[in-house]
Amino acid sequence: MKWRNAALVLSVLGAAVVAAAFYGTRTHAGKGACPAASVAVADKLKPLAHGEIAALDVASPPKPAAAIAFDGPGGQKLSLADFKGRALVLNLWATWCVPCRAEMPALDKLEAAAGGPKFQVVAVNVDTARVERAGQFLDEIGVKRLTRYADHSGDAFETLRLAGAALGLPTSLLIDAAGCEVGVVAGPANWDSPDALAAVKALQGG
Numbered sequence: 452m453k454w455r456n457a458a459l460v461l462s463v464l465g466a467a468v469v470a471a472a473f474y475g476t477r478t479h480a481g482k483g484a485c486p487a488a489s490v491a492v493a494d495k496l497k498p499l500a501h502g503e504i505a506a507l508d509v510a511s512p513p514k515p516a517a518a519i520a521f522d523g524p525g526g527q528k529l530s531l532a533d534f535k536g537r538a539l540v541l542n543l544w545a546t547w548c549v550p551c552r553a554e555m556p557a558l559d560k561l562e563a564a565a566g567g568p569k570f571q572v573v574a575v576n577v578d579t580a581r582v583e584r585a586g587q588f589l590d591e592i593g594v595k596r597l598t599r600y601a602d603h604s605g606d607a608f609e610t611l612r613l614a615g616a617a618l619g620l621p622t623s624l625l626i627d628a629a630g631c632e633v634g635v636v637a638g639p640a641n642w643d644s645p646d647a648l649a650a651v652k653a654l655q656g657g
Contacts, residue, residue, distance in 0.1 A: 560643035
């Protein structure tokens with residue numbers, strides 16, 4: 452009887468060890484979805500979350516950016532995967548959102564100052580009605596550098612909301628060259644400030 456009890460205990464313990472190893476591996480795999488370089492980028496960003504970008508919430512650890520889709524200026528279908536290899540400030544905005552409208556000139560200046568092969572501001576308009584207003588507004592304020600991306604279905608914002616990355620507008624995600632979300636800014640920010648430019652440099656691994 453004692454032998455049987457001991458065998459049963461060993462059997463239960465063995466199953467627990469196997470389960471722990473299995474689930475531990477799954478958990479580790481999830482945490483390891485973003486490379487060490489993304490963790491290094493996040494570490495560089497943490498001390499830069501102050502001043503004009505004090506609202507920057509740095510991810511710990513970084514995670515793969517949610518898969519969202521939107522349209523390019525010619526109506527072509529795009530996704531974040533199309534930008535992999537380039538660091539991004541992904542900004543969701545709408546014309547009915549007053550703070551969104553206020554920060555567009557700063558985003559345009561950020562693109563002018565830092566945009567290039569390694570970095571881009573991807574500003575996605577998410578108006579679902581009277582969609583022509585977005586282009587009219589950008590023309591009126593003289594936005595010239597920003598490519599005019601749009602998602603008039605509302606799916607992009609909903610995807611980010613369900614992923615916990617967006618609670619309202621504007622929302623800006625900092626995504627590194629590996630396609631990992633390393634930070635988020637909820638609300639408007641002064642994107643052409645020295646604080647923001649320093650963060651963008653760190654986002655590129657600089």
